[in-house]
Amino acid sequence: MSTISDVAKRAGVSAMTVSRVLNGTGHTSAHTRARVEAAIEELGYVPNALARQLRSKRTKTIALVVADISNPYFTTIARGVEDFFVAHGYSVMYCNTDEDEAEEEQYLLMLIERQVDGVLLVPARSSGESFRLLQSHRTPVVVIDRRVTSRNVDSVRCDSEAGAHSLVEHLVGLGHRRIAMLTGSPSISTSMDRVLGARRALEEAGLELPESMIHYGSFNYGKSNQADGHRMAMDMLAGPEPRPTAVFCANNFIAFGAIKALRESGLRVPDDMSVVAFDDLPEEWVSEPFLTVARQPAYEIGHRAASLLMDHITGSQAPTGQSVILPFELVLRRSSAAPNPDVAAAVVTARAAGPVGGRATLPSPAPVAIANAGPAHRGSGPDEAIA
Amino acid sequence: MSTISDVAKRAGVSAMTVSRVLNGTGHTSAHTRARVEAAIEELGYVPNALARQLRSKRTKTIALVVADISNPYFTTIARGVEDFFVAHGYSVMYCNTDEDEAEEEQYLLMLIERQVDGVLLVPARSSGESFRLLQSHRTPVVVIDRRVTSRNVDSVRCDSEAGAHSLVEHLVGLGHRRIAMLTGSPSISTSMDRVLGARRALEEAGLELPESMIHYGSFNYGKSNQADGHRMAMDMLAGPEPRPTAVFCANNFIAFGAIKALRESGLRVPDDMSVVAFDDLPEEWVSEPFLTVARQPAYEIGHRAASLLMDHITGSQAPTGQSVILPFELVLRRSSAAPNPDVAAAVVTARAAGPVGGRATLPSPAPVAIANAGPAHRGSGPDEAIA
DNA sequence: TTGTATGCGTTATCAC
DNA sequence: GTGATAACGCATACAA
Numbered sequence: 001m002s003t004i005s006d007v008a009k010r011a012g013v014s015a016m017t018v019s020r021v022l023n024g025t026g027h028t029s030a031h032t033r034a035r036v037e038a039a040i041e042e043l044g045y046v047p048n049a050l051a052r053q054l055r056s057k058r059t060k061t062i063a064l065v066v067a068d069i070s071n072p073y074f075t076t077i078a079r080g081v082e083d084f085f086v087a088h089g090y091s092v093m094y095c096n097t098d099e100d101e102a103e104e105e106q107y108l109l110m111l112i113e114r115q116v117d118g119v120l121l122v123p124a125r126s127s128g129e130s131f132r133l134l135q136s137h138r139t140p141v142v143v144i145d146r147r148v149t150s151r152n153v154d155s156v157r158c159d160s161e162a163g164a165h166s167l168v169e170h171l172v173g174l175g176h177r178r179i180a181m182l183t184g185s186p187s188i189s190t191s192m193d194r195v196l197g198a199r200r201a202l203e204e205a206g207l208e209l210p211e212s213m214i215h216y217g218s219f220n221y222g223k224s225n226q227a228d229g230h231r232m233a234m235d236m237l238a239g240p241e242p243r244p245t246a247v248f249c250a251n252n253f254i255a256f257g258a259i260k261a262l263r264e265s266g267l268r269v270p271d272d273m274s275v276v277a278f279d280d281l282p283e284e285w286v287s288e289p290f291l292t293v294a295r296q297p298a299y300e301i302g303h304r305a306a307s308l309l310m311d312h313i314t315g316s317q318a319p320t321g322q323s324v325i326l327p328f329e330l331v332l333r334r335s336s337a338a339p340n341p342d343v344a345a346a347v348v349t350a351r352a353a354g355p356v357g358g359r360a361t362l363p364s365p366a367p368v369a370i371a372n373a374g375p376a377h378r379g380s381g382p383d384e385a386i387a
Numbered sequence: 388m389s390t391i392s393d394v395a396k397r398a399g400v401s402a403m404t405v406s407r408v409l410n411g412t413g414h415t416s417a418h419t420r421a422r423v424e425a426a427i428e429e430l431g432y433v434p435n436a437l438a439r440q441l442r443s444k445r446t447k448t449i450a451l452v453v454a455d456i457s458n459p460y461f462t463t464i465a466r467g468v469e470d471f472f473v474a475h476g477y478s479v480m481y482c483n484t485d486e487d488e489a490e491e492e493q494y495l496l497m498l499i500e501r502q503v504d505g506v507l508l509v510p511a512r513s514s515g516e517s518f519r520l521l522q523s524h525r526t527p528v529v530v531i532d533r534r535v536t537s538r539n540v541d542s543v544r545c546d547s548e549a550g551a552h553s554l555v556e557h558l559v560g561l562g563h564r565r566i567a568m569l570t571g572s573p574s575i576s577t578s579m580d581r582v583l584g585a586r587r588a589l590e591e592a593g594l595e596l597p598e599s600m601i602h603y604g605s606f607n608y609g610k611s612n613q614a615d616g617h618r619m620a621m622d623m624l625a626g627p628e629p630r631p632t633a634v635f636c637a638n639n640f641i642a643f644g645a646i647k648a649l650r651e652s653g654l655r656v657p658d659d660m661s662v663v664a665f666d667d668l669p670e671e672w673v674s675e676p677f678l679t680v681a682r683q684p685a686y687e688i689g690h691r692a693a694s695l696l697m698d699h700i701t702g703s704q705a706p707t708g709q710s711v712i713l714p715f716e717l718v719l720r721r722s723s724a725a726p727n728p729d730v731a732a733a734v735v736t737a738r739a740a741g742p743v744g745g746r747a748t749l750p751s752p753a754p755v756a757i758a759n760a761g762p763a764h765r766g767s768g769p770d771e772a773i774a
Numbered sequence: 775t776t777g778t779a780t781g782c783g784t785t786a787t788c789a790c
Numbered sequence: 791g792t793g794a795t796a797a798c799g800c801a802t803a804c805a806a
Contacts, residue, residue, distance in 0.1 A: 001524060003799060014777050019801060027775055044523060049500040050446070051799035054437045054782050070466065070669075075457040082483070091497065094481050096469070110478065113436040136431060137388060227671050259674040281672070282457075284614045287646040290674075390783060401793045406785060414791055438783035441798050777806075782799105790793075 002043040011039040022047060053115065062118040062309065063093040063111045065104065066144075068220045073252060073279050073298050074122070077144065080302025081120060088310060090117070099124045099185065099220060105133070112137045118309045120144055120302075126189045128153070140312035140319070142305045147189035147323070154312075156305040156324040160190050160278070163294035163328035164197025167248055167276045170292070170330070172205045174338045176246040176274065181209065182232040182258055183250035184219035191216070194250045194278065213244065219251050229257025237265055245273060245339035252279035255291060259335075270337035280331060292336040294328040301326055389430040398426040409434060440502065449505040449696065450480040450498045452491065453531075455607045460639060460666050460685050461509070464531065467689025468507060475697060477504070486511045486572065486607060492520070499524045505696045507531055507689075513576045515540070527699035527706070529692045534576035534710070541699075543692040543711040547577050547665070550681035550715035551584025554635055554663045557679070557717070559592045561725045563633040563661060568596065569619040569645055570637035571606035578603070581637045581665065600631065606638050616644025624652055632660060632726035639666035642678060646722075657724035667718065679723040682716040 004022075008015040013032055020026045021036040028036075039045070053059045064081050066074040082092050093116065097104040104124045111119060112133070118140040123130050128150045134141045135152065143155035171179055181198055184191035199209040215235055217228035229249060236247065249255035255277035262269060269275050269290075280295040304324055311317035391409075395402040400419055407413045408423040415423075426432070440446045451468050453461040469479050480503065484491040491511045498506060499520070505527040510517050515537045521528045522539065530542035558566055568585055571578035586596040602622055604615035616636060623634065636642035642664035649656055656662050667682040691711055698704035 004801095005799085015800080016777060017775090020776085023801085025801090029775060032776085046496065046499050046524065048441075048502060048799050049497075050437050050441045050502055051782090052801075054435075054441055054784090055799080055801045057782075059437070069456075070459070070462045072457070075462070079457065091480070091501075093478070109433065110436075112433050114478075115435060115437055137433065221671065253671070256671050256674065260671075263674060284608065284640065284643050284647075285668070285672075287643065287650060287677075391785095392783085402783090403785080403793060404791085407792085410785085412785090416791060419791080435783050438798090439785075441800095442783080442785045444798075775806105778804085780801105780803085782801090784798085785796100786798105787796085788794090790791100 002045045004045075004047070007036065007039045007043060007045050010043060011035045057115075059115050059117055060089060061091045061093060061114070061116045062120065062306075062313075063095055063107075063116050064120045065095045065097060065107055065111075066122045067099045067124070068096050069094050071220060071253065072281055072285075073296065076282070076298035077302035077305075080299040080304075081306045082302075084303050084306035084310070097122075097124055099188075099218065101125055101130075104130055108133055112139060118142075118313045120305050120309055122146060123148060125187050127187075140309060142309040142312070142319075144301060144305050145190060147193070151321045152319060154308055154319045154322050154324075156301050156308065156326070157190075158296040158301060158328050159325050160193035161197040161200070163278060163296070163330075164194040164248070164250075165201045166197075166328070166330050167278075167292070167294050168198040168201035169204075170332065171246045171248070171274060171276060171336060172201060172207070174246075174274065174336060176339050177207060178242060178244040178246075179207075179209070179213070180236050180244040180247045181214045181250070182229055182236070182247060182254050183214065183216055184254070186216055188219065191219070191250060194248075198248055212239070217254065220253055227253060227257025227260070229254035230261045231257070233258035233261035234265075237261070237267075243273075246336070247273060247275055249275065249277040252277060252281065252293075255279075255293075259291075269335050271340055274336040274339070276336050289331075290334050292333045293331050295331050296328055297326045389432045391432075391434070394423065394426045394430060394432050397430060398422045444502070446502050446504055447476060448478045448480060448501070448503050449507065449693075449700075450482060450494075450503050451507045452482045452484060452494055452498075453509045454486045454511070455483050456481050458607060458640065459668055459672075460683065463669070463685035464689035464692075467686040467691075468693045471690050471693035471697070484509075484511055486575075486605065488512055488517075491517055495520055499526060505529075505700045507692050507696055509533060510535060512574050514574075527696060529696045529699070529706075531688060531692050532577060534580070538708045539706060541695055541706045541709050541711075543688050543695065543713070544577075545683040545688060545715050546712050547580035548584035548587070550665060550683075550717075551581040551635070551637075552588045553584075553715070553717050554665075554679070554681050555585040555588035556591075557719065558633045558635070558661060558663060558723060559588060559594070561633075561661065561723060563726050564594060565629060565631040565633075566594075566596070566600070567623050567631040567634045568601045568637070569616055569623070569634060569641050570601065570603055571641070573603055575606065578606070578637060581635075585635055599626070604641065607640055614640060614644025614647070616641035617648045618644070620645035620648035621652075624648070624654075630660075633723070634660060634662055636662065636664040639664060639668065639680075642666075642680075646678075656722050658727055661723040661726070663723050676718075677721050679720045680718050682718050684713045684716070687713055 004018050005015045007018045017028060017032060018036050020028050021033050062085055064078055069075060069078060085092050095107040101124045108130060119134055120142055121131060122145045123143060126146060126148055128148045131141045131153055141153060143153055145157050168179060181195060183195055186192060195214060202209045215232040217232045221227060249258050259269060259275060262273060267273055276292045278294050280293045312319055391405050392402045394405045404415060404419060405423050407415050408420050449472055451465055456462060456465060472479050482494040488511045495517060506521055507529055508518060509532045510530060513533060513535055515535045518528045518540055528540060530540055532544050555566060568582060570582055573579060582601060589596045602619040604619045608614060634645060636645050646656060646662060649660060654660050663679045665681050667680045699706055
């Protein structure tokens with residue numbers, strides 16, 4: 001309500017002196033500083049950030065643009081980002097694109113209009129039109145979670161290819177030979193890197209990952225709030241015999257939908273089908289963790305990307321086109337086990353007759369084996385690789 | 388980069404004409420409009436929202452201030468808020484207070500500085516210093532999730548007292564007599580309303596809820612990322628004999644921590660102890676929903692609060708001090724069952740000897756009974772009550 | 775140590 | 791229908 005000149009009048013000084021007291025710039029005598037502070041207190045004066053930002057050309061605001069902030073993976077990234085930037089006096093704006101290019105562009109335009117100091121972006125497409133818009137307006141940008149084709153932009157992500165390789169290698173080691181894959185959109189690098197890793201693991205074992213075993217869908221629920229993993233798993237079960245004995249879901253939401261579909265179809269995990277996936281839920285949320293996963297270091301991804309963006313904002317380091325690749329962690333749980341040929345055969349005939357009897361469904365809660373994947377497979381450093 | 392006068396020069400008109408074209412205000416001939424639009428396109432001009440906001444005194448931005456946006460309850464509220472405001476051309480800023488008064492005040496000051504048009508607030512304390520700060524700066528505010536003592540502020544929340552009453556009534560109906568309660572901070576109205584509801588249900592059955600059966604803690608993880616429900620459940624188990632046969636957790640995070648503590652202590656749910664709670668996880672995230680809960684209509688809470696705030700912002704309706712109370716939904720699942728005196732007695736002697744044998748642990752997946760609680764217990768309308 | 779003039783980019787107001 | 795001028799609230803550059 002009251003302005004800097006109101007304070008100035010009341011303190012009997014100029015507006016400039018008030019400004020100096022507020023910002024701690026220049027020198028002011030203890031006496032006038034006290035008078036100014038008293039006036040500020042009396043008027044309940046709060047500076048207008050808009051005017052300040054317009055003048056100084058810095059908003060002390062950055063934006064985090066992701067597919068869906070309610071995905072725990074992105075939520076954890078967000079905490080890493082927020083912790084870093086709040087500690088440095090910045091505010092963070094969150095934007096959900098639902099993987100939609102049009103929404104993404106609209107948000108980026110809005111952010112440019114609002115003069116944010118920088119953007120952390122999970123791009124809906126790898127082609128990179130989106131961050132070119134930012135760059136043309138001299139807005140620093142760091143890409144998160146995905147590869148992009150441009151050579152001018154820094155990015156931070158997890159090693160998807162290696163994580164997928166480890167998960168599928170684990171399945172193959174258990175004896176699985178027919179492994180299906182449920183992944184995201186082919187236009188997202190993360191989707192495809194996980195396909196590549198899975199395929200590499202299979203080929204190393206003399207097996208194949210034919211396109212007919214790969215189902216493409218969406219990583220998130222989108223506006224329909226529908227789990228695409230459910231549909232993909234149904235498609236998989238409706239496919240040609242023999243049924244796969246294991247399925248690799250390329251992210252958490254896909255896995256949830258798939259598991260629900262399997263249950264509805266009367267199939268048991270892992271007896272009738274093993275399930276492995278990328279991404280973990282926060283351990284506090286799950287009383288009996290069940291799913292074998294490659295866990296991404298989401299908090300660190302957010303924190304590292306934030307730190308990198310800050311370097312670009314302050315100008316202490318220009319973008320070099322580097323990719324920071326952080327290692328995953330393989331977490332083995334009960335959803336993956338050796339294939340059971342008897343049950344698999346039985347189910348084929350009993351498919352319309354509901355759940356199959358036989359072995360125990362849920363093993364009693366057991367200690368969870370955690371194998372640390374260590375550095376990325378082509379890693380060089382102790383806890384990360386710079387590619 | 389380029390400004391409105393750059394565009395004006397290029398189009399051979401005044402800045403004012405460009406402004407008119409941009410905003411669609413006043414009259415401009417089709418010819419000059421075309422020239423202006425061409426210049427905008429050629430320069431890649433994007434208006435500066437800061438200058439615009441400084442001039443117009445409206446930022447088209449509102450803030451949602453909650454304890455922790457990674458709590459699915461608040462995340463769902465946030466979607467309701469965002470859907471409403473984005474549809475009306477507003478941006479939403481998210482702020483996490485971790486229930487900390489100091490952080491809350493800091494955020495509110497920041498929001499006032501940034502001249503947000505309104506604030507949706509989950510206050511850390513019911514006393515209401517926080518929104519008095521907003522009101523003194525003429526910033527519209529609507530309180531979410533909690534009662535406040537002030538008569539001048541509108542609020543939207545779920546009927547905590549009735550929800551707690553229903554859950555405990557359900558436990559009593561199953562035969563439970565010793566029911567413990569794990570709740571949040573006593574300074575949060577939601578914590579206490581749920582205690583009151585539980586107590587009323589017990590007293591209606593001629594039972595009591597003594598203070599010794601109530602454990603107070605934190606609704607969220609806070610910075611330590613520790614589940615307080617775990618500690619409270621441990622305290623409960625370390626309490627005097629006989630042990631309670633059921634426990635009511637006042638929110639989802641408390642329930643997760645408590646269930647983990649019970650499992651670590653070798654107790655089975657519901658065989659050794661029934662568990663009921665407030666709040667549900669999104670159904671997509673849980674393959675076999677297990678917990679009996681009172682589900683709050685989080686999306687609607689967010690949406691209604693947003694709509695109310697918008698009325699205050701546009702001035703179409705002044706705050707009247709009303710409380711919008713939305714009904715909960717009782718969802719009965721496998722975590723609550725009749726008490727089992729045999730097992731309870733056995734466990735007392737076997738406490739140091741690890742898990743107790745006997746009955747089956749996890750019943751096989753069964754259809755879930757959903758009882759709709761209908762309108763709030765003192766409700767008047769078809770789907771809500773205005774108190 | 776303090777004050778004055780000026781401009782950040784936009785829009786309201788008035789004049790033409 | 792279009793343009794000149796002032797002002798939003800603050801901070802930079804320079805002067806005293």
